[in-house]
Amino acid sequence: xxxxxQIAFAGLALGARYALVALGFVIIYKATGVIxxxxxxxxxxxxxxxxxxxxxxxxxxxLAVLGGAAATALVGAAIEALVLRRMVGQPVFAxxxxxxxxxxxxxxxxxxxxxxxxxxxxxxxxxxxxxxxxVTMSVRDLWTLGIxxxxxxxxxxxxxxxxxxxxxxxxxxxxxAALAQGISARKVFALSWAISGALAALAGVxxxxxxxxxTPGIGTVALLAFPAMIVGGLDSPVGAVLGGxxxxxxxxxxxxxxxxVAPWLGDGFSGVAPYVVMILILLVRPYGLFGTPEVRRV
Amino acid sequence: MAxxxxxxxxxxxxxxxxFGSRSAKVGLLLLxxxxxxLPQLISGDFWLSILNYAGIAAIGAIGLNxxxxxxxxxxxxxxxxxxxxxxxAAKAGxxxxxxxxxxxxxxxxxxxxxGALVGPFALRLRGNYLAIVTLGLVFLGEHLFRxxxxxxxxxxxxxxxxxxxxxxxxxxxxxxxxTIWSPNQAWFWVIWALVAVVALLAKNIVRTRPxxxxxxxxxxxxxxxxxxxxxxxxxxxxxxxxxxLAAMGGALYGSYQQFVSPEEWTLFLSIQYIAIIxxxxxxxxxxxxxxxxxxxxxxxxxxxxxxxxxxxxxxxxDSGFISVASFNQAVFGVLIVLFLILEPRGLxxxxxxxxxxxxxxxxSY
Numbered sequence: 249x250x251x252x253x254q255i256a257f258a259g260l261a262l263g264a265r266y267a268l269v270a271l272g273f274v275i276i277y278k279a280t281g282v283i284x285x286x287x288x289x290x291x292x293x294x295x296x297x298x299x300x301x302x303x304x305x306x307x308x309x310x311l312a313v314l315g316g317a318a319a320t321a322l323v324g325a326a327i328e329a330l331v332l333r334r335m336v337g338q339p340v341f342a343x344x345x346x347x348x349x350x351x352x353x354x355x356x357x358x359x360x361x362x363x364x365x366x367x368x369x370x371x372x373x374x375x376x377x378x379x380x381x382x383v384t385m386s387v388r389d390l391w392t393l394g395i396x397x398x399x400x401x402x403x404x405x406x407x408x409x410x411x412x413x414x415x416x417x418x419x420x421x422x423x424x425a426a427l428a429q430g431i432s433a434r435k436v437f438a439l440s441w442a443i444s445g446a447l448a449a450l451a452g453v454x455x456x457x458x459x460x461x462x463t464p465g466i467g468t469v470a471l472l473a474f475p476a477m478i479v480g481g482l483d484s485p486v487g488a489v490l491g492g493x494x495x496x497x498x499x500x501x502x503x504x505x506x507x508x509v510a511p512w513l514g515d516g517f518s519g520v521a522p523y524v525v526m527i528l529i530l531l532v533r534p535y536g537l538f539g540t541p542e543v544r545r546v
Numbered sequence: 547m548a549x550x551x552x553x554x555x556x557x558x559x560x561x562x563x564x565f566g567s568r569s570a571k572v573g574l575l576l577l578x579x580x581x582x583x584l585p586q587l588i589s590g591d592f593w594l595s596i597l598n599y600a601g602i603a604a605i606g607a608i609g610l611n612x613x614x615x616x617x618x619x620x621x622x623x624x625x626x627x628x629x630x631x632x633x634x635a636a637k638a639g640x641x642x643x644x645x646x647x648x649x650x651x652x653x654x655x656x657x658x659x660x661g662a663l664v665g666p667f668a669l670r671l672r673g674n675y676l677a678i679v680t681l682g683l684v685f686l687g688e689h690l691f692r693x694x695x696x697x698x699x700x701x702x703x704x705x706x707x708x709x710x711x712x713x714x715x716x717x718x719x720x721x722x723x724x725t726i727w728s729p730n731q732a733w734f735w736v737i738w739a740l741v742a743v744v745a746l747l748a749k750n751i752v753r754t755r756p757x758x759x760x761x762x763x764x765x766x767x768x769x770x771x772x773x774x775x776x777x778x779x780x781x782x783x784x785x786x787x788x789x790x791l792a793a794m795g796g797a798l799y800g801s802y803q804q805f806v807s808p809e810e811w812t813l814f815l816s817i818q819y820i821a822i823i824x825x826x827x828x829x830x831x832x833x834x835x836x837x838x839x840x841x842x843x844x845x846x847x848x849x850x851x852x853x854x855x856x857x858x859x860x861x862x863x864d865s866g867f868i869s870v871a872s873f874n875q876a877v878f879g880v881l882i883v884l885f886l887i888l889e890p891r892g893l894x895x896x897x898x899x900x901x902x903x904x905x906x907x908x909x910s911y
Contacts, residue, residue: 283674334887341620345824346886348817352879356872471685471813474678482674500705514693523682528668530679534670542672 252384255504256497261389261454263496264396268451269473270480270488272444278420278483279440280334285347287448288470289354294320295369295456295466296362302370305334309372313453318470324445325344325409326440333437344458351467359464366461377461400452400489403443407485416440420483472499475526481539490537551838561824562753564746581738585731600842601737607834608741608748611793614820615829616752618764623664623680624819626687627657627789629811631796632690632706633698639708639801646717646736648798649708657793658786665782672767682814691808703807706800707741712736733802740798741835744791748831751787760784761829792819821878825885827894836893841881845874860908869881 269287276284297406298316301307307315327350335343373388418426419436429432448470455469456462476495480487503518510517535541555561565571588594605629613619631653639649667679691698698704710717717732751757759780762770771777800806818841826837852858852870859869868876889895 265570277674283677293773331883331887338886338890339618340674340677341614341828342824342886342890345675345820346883348820349879349882349886352817352875353883354879356868356879359872360868401688471681474681478675478678482590514689516689516692519683520689520693523685526682530667530671530675534675 259500615861
């Protein structure tokens, strides 16, 4: 039982990271109708910038994390203003591809600046663990859950209670009506990219902390957040969080038990289990668990 | 009666003809001559292998263009079907010893059937959802390729020893009229002949009734359904056809380099194919070939002349700040972004503009 709890706990922590990334996807998608494949690059960039703030600028860790998130938010807003704004009204395919182009470009910029080596984030959490009645939990995962929980609550409060949050929801709901009310769609678009950049940076930092390291491949975790977003429904923030937790749990449980239960699925099945879950759920609900079914008008 | 302007078409049938005008016939003749004599002009393996890889990529890219460019279904799954084709070539060609046309056909059939199985997803899902499901397909495929060790040799890969002769003409041991040709020269003829056949097939599909139906689905699927296009049938067929062509390209790829491993069938490969059709021109057959030549040639050119590009590091001791591989990928990303913003219709549109300019010369403006 304690083994199960331990695996489930690690899975939830992993899921919290997916939830952060997936929420970033959903925010951009709701505001601008774009699926941002460059999210992985933003995640890596945020992690590396935090690394630079900790190790080169020698800031305290918490300040570096905030600084990294803020810097990534700026980069996100800049990408929106310089590139994505020109793509308004273009077909879905073109917009997806432009974010993929950005992904390749930013990934290479990162390796040019920081190289290919694995770097140590020098976070205060380290590899310490806490033992609660036989269940071993790493401090890093506890912090991940804490940070993710706090940030997600803060963002939901932001959407619910602040003027900007309401403006974002209004724009997502009906862009023209929002424009008519005097809401600047440009600012809302830039703000959504900024928020999702900050979320990606936080996810990246919690991923690279502890026993893990900062590597150029860290952005690939965003590819696993795609199933999380799809499972929850493309346009549902609540769905993104739940989807993230479902995918994280699935992955951890499969990694923990597949060798005993179903070895015929092959080595490393936990890496593709999220996609299997995604396809199964889409077969039953083509718009995810909480997504809005698309109304097709002539 | 004054002779009408030679470029004017007066009947619908003329508009549909492939090689109607005199300039088109001359162009076709030039292409055939180039196909025959190019391997003799450039006998170096470096350039020939670039052209051969570009030809192989063109086949898969034409398939993707039928699906994405003409039918509007975004697919990131092309790499999976390429992989399927390569392993069918290893199995049907290498182990069952079927001749080249047969194992190519087997690969195409297998790819088509698998594609038709994926097709129904396309019926339920649109746009963004479909893109991500096909992304999942690439990862699932990679997992399968790594674990079905009996067929694919697992992570260490498998050699593809498919027979390479067309009749008495063996690609790897080619003798024509007493002259011995290198495998690369012989492969060039085979691959580019296949490109021509596939391009002709695709062109014939898109300029006739099924092609118009596919484009109607792309432009507005509800409207297409209303005027009597069976959405389900056409989407599944587009998927099957695109996958069949991809598998054929994959089979050629495997057989050409004689060895394949699962590392090759990744998301990056799929994205390369999408880049090919974006750079070449979405919704044009000709553009797929142009794009394949351009994106096939560019990395090789960068590699070859990397020493003269400032900032690029060619060896570990060099002073540059970016490695050749990184530079390649960055160029690749920038190209996609620039083409989409500045020339969304790709090289094909540029070519068309140049052609129109000279057609009306000296009165072009």
